[in-house]
């Protein structure tokens with residue numbers, strides 16, 4: 001199997017490094033990186049069996065269009081974008097399986113990519129048609145990740161709740177403290193942990209808000225309503241139940257065990 005990667009940033013670089021280490025025949029298309037098996041032109045992808053698109057969310061549809069001109073109909077393509085419904089609104093001339101690796105760091109770019117990024121991470125597959133997903137499953141498992149299936153709509157709603165809205169709240173919390181010098185001076189680990197997502201890749205953050213606005217708004221309304229209910233009935237038993245449920249969600253290494 002010959003694999004292609006488009007966009008050697010954090011995600012694409014990590015896929016490239018990991019699959020190369022696993023012995024795959026792999027090529028990449030990059031506008032900034034050079035090296036063995038790295039090309040600047042899409043023609044390098046024409047004999048690939050499988051292609052990962054790893055460019056920013058707002059560029060994915062253009063990249064999919066460009067691929068139409070280069071690859072044959074039996075090539076399988078996945079994109080790794082953090083949102084999944086927007087890529088399902090069109091039809092493609094090749095086999096397409098949207099997916100999303102639930103792994104990342106606050107850093108971006110090839111220099112921050114590393115082959116172990118996906119170890120133990122969930123990798124969501126949101127099938128688009130009846131294309132056989134087993135080749136993607138095998139690649140995901142070879143990168144140390146765990147395939148999970150969802151519909152694009154359910155994925156985007158869940159991503160808003162666990163990723164995009166927390167990022168927005170972290171940014172808002174940090175901005176809200178800007179004019180309180182004493183608060184910023186006293187802030188320790190709790191504030192640091194709560195605002196970690198404010199250190200997000202700004203381009204990706206803006207894409208998430210623009211592309212998932214409705215779901216983020218719905219998540220915020222739900223959280224607002226839960227805060228109201230919680231405050232009205234700040235009950236010790238319920239707080240104990242919350243703490244236990246949160247504790248049991250992760251193992252001692254911080255891995256989600258649900």
Ligand code: NAP
Pocket residue numbers: 006007008009010011012029030031032033054055056057059080081082083100101102103104105107108109110201204
């Ligand atoms: P990144 O580190 O910024 O890398 C994106 C790469 O895309 C760049 O290094 C560049 O690669 C290429 N690129 C940049 N602008 C482009 C443009 N206008 N047109 C075409 N290519 C362009 O971002 P990333 O974190 O790897 O994210 C890549 C994708 O993975 C996004 O769709 C994101 O939603 C998704 N994702 C990110 C995370 C995360 O936590 N970071 C997690 C899961 C999924 P070259 O320099 O090689 O051309």
